[in-house]
Amino acid sequence: xxxxxxxxxxxxKFAKKLRENASVYICPIRPALPLxxxxxxxxxGGFRVGLEKxxxxxxxNLFDVIWANQFEPATKRQHAFEVYEAxxxxxxxxxxxxxxxxxxxxxSVPTIxxxxxxxxxxxxxxxxTLKQAAGLIGKKGVLWWQIHRFLRDKHxxxxxxxxxxxxxxxxxxQRGKDFAVMLASLADLGYVAEWRVINAADxxxxxxxxxxxxxxxxxxxxxxxxxxxxxxxxLMKSGTIAKAFPIEKLLLxxxxxxxxxxxxxxxxxxxxxxxxxxxxxxNAGLICExxxxxxxxxxxxxxxxxxxxxxxxxxxxxxxxxxxxxxEVKKWRYLKGAKSILRTKxxxxxxxxxxxxxxxxxxxDRPARTIITGEGGSTPSRFKxxxxxxxxxxxxxxxxxxxxxxxxxxxxxxxDNMTDVKRAFFMGNALVAEIVTRLGASxxxxxxxx
Numbered sequence: 001x002x003x004x005x006x007x008x009x010x011x012x013k014f015a016k017k018l019r020e021n022a023s024v025y026i027c028p029i030r031p032a033l034p035l036x037x038x039x040x041x042x043x044x045g046g047f048r049v050g051l052e053k054x055x056x057x058x059x060x061n062l063f064d065v066i067w068a069n070q071f072e073p074a075t076k077r078q079h080a081f082e083v084y085e086a087x088x089x090x091x092x093x094x095x096x097x098x099x100x101x102x103x104x105x106x107x108s109v110p111t112i113x114x115x116x117x118x119x120x121x122x123x124x125x126x127x128x129t130l131k132q133a134a135g136l137i138g139k140k141g142v143l144w145w146q147i148h149r150f151l152r153d154k155h156x157x158x159x160x161x162x163x164x165x166x167x168x169x170x171x172x173x174q175r176g177k178d179f180a181v182m183l184a185s186l187a188d189l190g191y192v193a194e195w196r197v198i199n200a201a202d203x204x205x206x207x208x209x210x211x212x213x214x215x216x217x218x219x220x221x222x223x224x225x226x227x228x229x230x231x232x233x234x235l236m237k238s239g240t241i242a243k244a245f246p247i248e249k250l251l252l253x254x255x256x257x258x259x260x261x262x263x264x265x266x267x268x269x270x271x272x273x274x275x276x277x278x279x280x281x282x283n284a285g286l287i288c289e290x291x292x293x294x295x296x297x298x299x300x301x302x303x304x305x306x307x308x309x310x311x312x313x314x315x316x317x318x319x320x321x322x323x324x325x326x327x328e329v330k331k332w333r334y335l336k337g338a339k340s341i342l343r344t345k346x347x348x349x350x351x352x353x354x355x356x357x358x359x360x361x362x363x364x365d366r367p368a369r370t371i372i373t374g375e376g377g378s379t380p381s382r383f384k385x386x387x388x389x390x391x392x393x394x395x396x397x398x399x400x401x402x403x404x405x406x407x408x409x410x411x412x413x414x415x416d417n418m419t420d421v422k423r424a425f426f427m428g429n430a431l432v433a434e435i436v437t438r439l440g441a442s443x444x445x446x447x448x449x450x
Contacts, residue, residue, distance in 0.1 A: 040117035050436025176279035376424025
């Protein structure tokens with residue numbers, strides 16, 4: 001008999017654990033389309049833009065967003081909600097909530113099959129126990145626990161969530177702890193979940209923006225059953241994310257199969273304390289019943305690609321206020337250049353603060369850099385995009401161009417009383433909607449296939 005390799009043994013051991021722990025359902029759930037959707041932390045509607053574009057592409061109704069919540073506690077005027085509420089392109093207006101999400105009674109939310117949200121990136125650790133939060137509340141990352149509350153109370157078959165990719169290695173003092181808490185909480189609620197870090201530019205979109213997307217499947221669904229039947233195949237080619245965003249190869253290492261043990265408070269205190277400077281989570285993976293498989297993936301894409309040049313308006317359409325005055329070009333060039341600055345700490349110790357160069361102007365034959373919330377305004381900045389016009393002058397990007405970089409419809413954020421600075425802020429906070437379109441189309445196809 002041929003001796004099994006160490007890698008093969010690792011795969012078999014992991015699969016055996018999943019089979020032992022996973023519940024068996026005789027009649028797996030296959031929700032009918034269209035899926036009823038609730039959108040949390042909606043912002044200006046990035047998830048909804050993506051899902052409704054999937055409807056348009058399919059020429060049929062795959063998703064119906066029936067409830068959405070957007071509330072910004074730090075400001076009196078609810079700018080993002082104003083944009084969401086004013087959008088006349090929504091297929092079904094649905095219920096739009098502008099209430100603090102922690103005060104929303106989940107009984108007031110209709111029955112849903114899909115919960116989506118790009119939750120704010122904070123500290124997701126468990127710090128305290130409170131009866132009203134079922135024993136769990138985050139020290140700062142209370143907003144993840146609102147997603148947890150909605151999943152617990154509404155228990156939809158599917159969830160789709162987005163966050164910055166550094167979530168996988170947060171916090172710096174205990175790498176991976178926050179993500180471990182989140183994954184464990186999903187497993188405890190009865191979900192199988194997969195994740196992938198996706199750079200939009202790797203798949204033809206006009207922005208180099210890396211974000212982690214988490215897809216959750218309730219264990220009684222046919223998709224969870226399919227995933228559990230062959231988890232490596234699911235991650236590599238047959239799964240929802242893999243179908244939407246193909247990969248070139250799957251690098252599987254047995255040591256990257258592990259269990260997340262203990263209560264959520266225990267995970268907060270003890271996870272990865274032996275090697276806290278390195279996160280155990282790679283850019284893709286899955287969890288079922290606290291058993292984690294994490295892998296390194298390499299994108300594979302040979303389709304059409306868009307660069308910064310493809311989304312620019314013509315020079316004639318440029319508002320003169322976006323043209324950089326000649327006497328300010330030197331300041332812009334300096335801020336974007338490489339520099340080494342001598343600084344002094346409070347204790348008197350001096351050190352060198354170094355910055356690498358940022359292209360000036362931004363190259364038009366590449367996807368745009370990541371948009372940040374400070375993209376708007378005329379003040380010279382290291383991080384704002386600058387392009388060169390045909391007459392040799394330099395200019396900043398206009399709001400409509402920032403929307404295109406995020407694959408939003410033109411003038412989605414344009415309101416009579418909305419400033420260009422605020423519109424740029426929206427796009428710095430938003431996701432690339434086309435990613436949601438592709439994931440949504442893949443999810444519904446998988447529902448009908450499996």
